[in-house]
Amino acid sequence: MSAVSDPWPLRVPRLIGGAALSIGEQLGGLAVLSGKILVRLFPPRIDRHELVRNLHKMGVKSLPIVVVTAVFVGAIMVIQAAPLVTRFNARGLIGWGAGFATLREVGPLLIALMFSGRVGANNTAELGTMVVTSQVDALRALAIDPIAYLVLPRVLAMVSMLFVLTILGDVVAIGGAIAAAQALLDVDPRSFMNSLLVLLDEWDMMTGLIKSVVFGMMIALTSCHFGLTVTGGAPGVGRAVNASVVAAASGIFILDYFSTYLLG
Amino acid sequence: MSALTTTGTAVLDVGRDIRDILRFGATTIRFAIRGRKDWKMVLEQMHEIGNRSVFFITVTMGFIGMILVFQSSLQALKIVPDLSLVGATYAEILIRDLAASIGAMMLATRVGAGIAAEIGSMVVTEQVDALRMCSADPIEYLVVPRFLASLLMTFCLLIWACFVAYMAGMATAHVVFGVNYYTFVNFMLVDAGDVIVGLTKCLAYGAAIPIVSAQRGLATFGGSEGVGWATTSAVVSSSLAVIVLQFIISALGYVIFPG
Numbered sequence: 386m387s388a389v390s391d392p393w394p395l396r397v398p399r400l401i402g403g404a405a406l407s408i409g410e411q412l413g414g415l416a417v418l419s420g421k422i423l424v425r426l427f428p429p430r431i432d433r434h435e436l437v438r439n440l441h442k443m444g445v446k447s448l449p450i451v452v453v454t455a456v457f458v459g460a461i462m463v464i465q466a467a468p469l470v471t472r473f474n475a476r477g478l479i480g481w482g483a484g485f486a487t488l489r490e491v492g493p494l495l496i497a498l499m500f501s502g503r504v505g506a507n508n509t510a511e512l513g514t515m516v517v518t519s520q521v522d523a524l525r526a527l528a529i530d531p532i533a534y535l536v537l538p539r540v541l542a543m544v545s546m547l548f549v550l551t552i553l554g555d556v557v558a559i560g561g562a563i564a565a566a567q568a569l570l571d572v573d574p575r576s577f578m579n580s581l582l583v584l585l586d587e588w589d590m591m592t593g594l595i596k597s598v599v600f601g602m603m604i605a606l607t608s609c610h611f612g613l614t615v616t617g618g619a620p621g622v623g624r625a626v627n628a629s630v631v632a633a634a635s636g637i638f639i640l641d642y643f644s645t646y647l648l649g
Numbered sequence: 650m651s652a653l654t655t656t657g658t659a660v661l662d663v664g665r666d667i668r669d670i671l672r673f674g675a676t677t678i679r680f681a682i683r684g685r686k687d688w689k690m691v692l693e694q695m696h697e698i699g700n701r702s703v704f705f706i707t708v709t710m711g712f713i714g715m716i717l718v719f720q721s722s723l724q725a726l727k728i729v730p731d732l733s734l735v736g737a738t739y740a741e742i743l744i745r746d747l748a749a750s751i752g753a754m755m756l757a758t759r760v761g762a763g764i765a766a767e768i769g770s771m772v773v774t775e776q777v778d779a780l781r782m783c784s785a786d787p788i789e790y791l792v793v794p795r796f797l798a799s800l801l802m803t804f805c806l807l808i809w810a811c812f813v814a815y816m817a818g819m820a821t822a823h824v825v826f827g828v829n830y831y832t833f834v835n836f837m838l839v840d841a842g843d844v845i846v847g848l849t850k851c852l853a854y855g856a857a858i859p860i861v862s863a864q865r866g867l868a869t870f871g872g873s874e875g876v877g878w879a880t881t882s883a884v885v886s887s888s889l890a891v892i893v894l895q896f897i898i899s900a901l902g903y904v905i906f907p908g
Contacts, residue, residue: 630762635705
């Protein structure tokens with residue numbers, strides 16, 4: 386972009402147009418990548434060893450961070466609801482309020498953000514390093530399809546592991562909420578669970594889990610796309626990691642809005 | 650026995666990390682108060698941390714505002730007949746917690762990754778060692794400008810985040826649920842305690858994000874792979890720091906300003 390020589394009234398539209406074009410380019414890249422992945426899913430040709438390795442690395446290794454996040458999320462939801470609950474003297478509703486917010490919205494969202502920071506960023510860095518050190522070209526030279534060998538197992542691992550981790554996180558977050566409600570508001574765990582079970586149904590939990598699958602796909606696609614399109618050596622990997630984390634976070638929020646709207 | 654070893658090692662590691670970060674934070678704050686300050690670099694970092702995050706923060710907080718009002722109104726309609734109090738409750742919870750905390754989670758991702766990647770690549774290309782050779786302390790020279798810039802810009806960005814989320818929520822309430830703007834704009838429930846808790850959070854997050862990510866960046870080892878690893882670790886640790894601080898400040902806020 387030769388914006389330097391432009392007269393100033395032209396700079397603003399050029400900046401806006403450039404930003405719009407680059408966003409369009411990334412979105413198009415994501416669409417093309419998801420198309421390529423879909424084609425290779427029928428019939429599935431997945432490297433089993435790579436899949437298991439990624440499931441372990443992305444799922445099992447993220448367990449501590451998800452558990453810690455979930456405990457705090459549950460407790461924070463109760464603390465935030467506490468002034469409202471004491472004001473309206475509605476201790477019986479705390480289980481519903483905290484449970485609703487955690488299961489449907491905040492739990493899947495924050496767990497996905499942590500997952501994106503840990504797994505998504507790491508994945509971009511790993512793929513990006515392979516690209517700049519020509520390891521991906523080496524795979525192509527050996528007639529190994531990089532999408533089927535590298536990307537597909539990662540995408541499957543991220544989507545399934547985020548789903549499983551969100552189920553676990555939901556359980557842990559409810560535990561954190563129960564502990565906080567007892568410590569702060571002196572609410573009996575039984576009455577907490579009672580209001581949770583009476584006022585919420587399976588659909589509330591399902592909504593959160595469907596969202597976690599959507600978030601998982603978003604994280605997987607952005608992190609692989611930004612990793613595979615790295616240019617410019619080692620500093621390029623750093624830039625790609627940054628861009629991928631930002632894109633995944635924005636994507637998660639935007640998809641969250643639409644899935645909330647569609648799922649009701 | 651091996652399970653015990655694994656757990657014990659993890660606990661010791663976490664303890665060491667926390668101690669390292671606290672010590673690093675104390676050094677940074679001491680230098681920020683007493684040391685020389687390179688105001689030109691602070692301005693550059695303010696541009697990098699602040700201006701370049703405005704678009705990102707606006708988009709994400711706009712969507713989160715719409716989601717929050719949409720979800721809570723749907724639920725509120727189950728137990729109360731009208732939505733006249735949604736605006737007041739929303740304003741309270743936004744100012745007290747959500748605007749600062751969710752905005753800071755976003756900033757932890759963008760700013761934290763940026764700081765760690767930048768400092769990390771300086772470490773692996775031995776630029777930090779070169780600084781030490783010139784007897785310039787990397788904390789004073791690299792971390793303090795980022796710390797000061799982040800402290801100020803996070804504060805401003807989170808107030809902007811609160812405004813954006815409030816406006817988006819107001820629009821949603823009007824368009825989807827037909828709530829009148831005059832009914833929605835209601836600061837009856839917001840008191841001094843809420844504002845103090847919210848602003849304390851803005852300051853705490855603004856201080857924590859650069860300290861945690863810079864510490865991670867300076868601890869980089871290995872080549873370019875190490876930079877990727879440090880960046881990941883910076884994003885995770887600074888997001889966790891935000892969540893833990895949110896818990897601590899919210900709990901203290903509830904004890905000091907109940908209701």
